[in-house]
Amino acid sequence: MIKTEQHIDQKLFPILEQVSDPEIPVLSIMEMGVVRTAVIENNIVKVQITPTYSGCPAMDVIGEDIKKALKEKGYNSEIELILAPAWTTDWITPKGRKALEDYGIAAPLDAEADKSVLLDGKRLVKCTNCNSTNTRLVSQFGSTACKAQFQCDDCQEPFDYFKCLK
Amino acid sequence: MKENLYKYILGIADNSLILGQRLGELCGHGPSLETDIACTNISLDLFGQVRSYYQYAAKIIGDGRSEDDIAMLRKEREYVNVLLVEQPNTDFAYTIGRQFLFDVYHFLFLKELQKSHDLTLSAIATKSIKEVSYHQRFSSDWVKRLGDGTVESHQKMQDAIDSLWTYTDELFHQTEADKIIVSEGIGVDVTVLKAEYYATVSKILTESTLKVPKSKWFQKGGKEGIHTEHLGYLLSDLQYMQRTYPNMEW
Numbered sequence: 001m002i003k004t005e006q007h008i009d010q011k012l013f014p015i016l017e018q019v020s021d022p023e024i025p026v027l028s029i030m031e032m033g034v035v036r037t038a039v040i041e042n043n044i045v046k047v048q049i050t051p052t053y054s055g056c057p058a059m060d061v062i063g064e065d066i067k068k069a070l071k072e073k074g075y076n077s078e079i080e081l082i083l084a085p086a087w088t089t090d091w092i093t094p095k096g097r098k099a100l101e102d103y104g105i106a107a108p109l110d111a112e113a114d115k116s117v118l119l120d121g122k123r124l125v126k127c128t129n130c131n132s133t134n135t136r137l138v139s140q141f142g143s144t145a146c147k148a149q150f151q152c153d154d155c156q157e158p159f160d161y162f163k164c165l166k
Numbered sequence: 167m168k169e170n171l172y173k174y175i176l177g178i179a180d181n182s183l184i185l186g187q188r189l190g191e192l193c194g195h196g197p198s199l200e201t202d203i204a205c206t207n208i209s210l211d212l213f214g215q216v217r218s219y220y221q222y223a224a225k226i227i228g229d230g231r232s233e234d235d236i237a238m239l240r241k242e243r244e245y246v247n248v249l250l251v252e253q254p255n256t257d258f259a260y261t262i263g264r265q266f267l268f269d270v271y272h273f274l275f276l277k278e279l280q281k282s283h284d285l286t287l288s289a290i291a292t293k294s295i296k297e298v299s300y301h302q303r304f305s306s307d308w309v310k311r312l313g314d315g316t317v318e319s320h321q322k323m324q325d326a327i328d329s330l331w332t333y334t335d336e337l338f339h340q341t342e343a344d345k346i347i348v349s350e351g352i353g354v355d356v357t358v359l360k361a362e363y364y365a366t367v368s369k370i371l372t373e374s375t376l377k378v379p380k381s382k383w384f385q386k387g388g389k390e391g392i393h394t395e396h397l398g399y400l401l402s403d404l405q406y407m408q409r410t411y412p413n414m415e416w
Contacts, residue, residue, distance in 0.1 A: 054293055055214025083218060084289035086296065119303060139200035140304050141207040145297075149200065165296050 007037045012045060012070075019069050022061045023144050026103045029062055033091025036082060045070050045077040050087045052165070053145040089165045104128045105147065106161040114164035118148065127152035128159045172227045173246070173343040174353055175287075176236070177389060179219035180247035183237060184397070185268060186212035187404050188255060197258045204304055205261065211297040218290045238408040242398050243391040246341075250333035252388070252397045256326070259312055259319070263326035266305035270366050271337045271359070272298050278354040287352065306370050313374025320375065327371065328379050335384035337363070
């Protein structure tokens with residue numbers, strides 16, 4: 001019943017890769033791992049997307065953007081929002097992590113490290129500006145639901161950290 | 167069956183809706199930028215969860231009402247949230263105390279709801295619990311900071327916990343609909359969560375140098391639609407747009 005793997009028709013991949021996360025424009029929705037299924041059935045593309053956070057306001061926009069991108073290539077589509085299996089930061093691809101870092105958002109650590117950073121004030125998150133790990137948590141919540149605020153104590157750069165969600 | 171499941175879902179969703187609205191009131195009014203953003207982020211998570219629940223409730227009841235109708239167009243006595251979540255943002259200690267006393271429950275509840283035989287509810291729970299674990303970290307952290315802070319912050323935090331304590335027992339009450347849904351393997355038997363709830367809450371309060379209230383006098387009524395005087399004002403805010411401009415859409 002529950003599918004953990006992705007089903008993406010390879011023909012559709014280049015089209016979907018062009019759609020970006022409206023909150024983090026450098027990141028494609030494919031790198032983000034929010035597209036779980038994209039298959040062509042009776043000339044209609046059926047797409048299943050899953051939200052990063054329940055209240056993520058980007059999901060409606062992402063759905064519309066996917067429709068538009070597919071339409072431009074001559075496909076009609078149906079978008080379905082699914083909750084299971086729940087999205088995890090593990091689904092962000094290595095390329096996606098790199099894009100996040102380049103954009104100035106520290107990519108999520110593993111669950112254990114994340115906990116010790118957010119709860120015990122351990123200094124493990126790498127500054128996106130100078131790579132120092134002499135960074136501290138400013139707030140567990142940031143500009144969007146998925147991020148926390150950090151500051152580097154070496155170069156003083158304030159930056160976002162993408163919280164681990166498992 | 168349908169009616170009971172519908173009521174059961176509202177029992178879960180209304181808590182998140184009303185608490186989300188309370189937290190939303192702090193948008194632009196939080197005591198600091200970070201706490202302002204945190205409270206509204208938590209509010210956003212709760213509203214996101216609420217949408218999933220109300221969409222499902224609308225499907226179950228199948229009488230043409232949408233998720234928005236269910237959220238916005240009920241009367242005060244038709245909301246079945248617990249009294250705790252409708253309590254006002256008296257000061258930041260109350261906001262944190264209310265959040266903490268709810269988060270500890272919410273986490274334990276969702277942990278069990280993940281095992282529900284209803285696949286939609288278990289999916290929502292599995293999604294939500296990840297978010298709620300962050301909420302609980304945030305509120306517990308602030309209880310400790312304020313409790314173990316200055317003389318004044320300690321006193322304010324203690325006052326908030328003492329006043330809100332009377333609303334905690336209701337979290338573990340069951341309505342008739344709840345009992346039926348629990349017997350079907352769909353709902354969570356909240357009565358069994360009680361011991362772990364008070365143990366967790368007491369542990370964190372003690373760590374925060376706060377006293378665990380001794381009072382055994384508890385308020386109830388929210389789950390039956392009998393609310394404190396605060397809910398009406400909250401709803402008049404929440405429902406204003408829909409009542410002034412019926413059927414308006416964002």
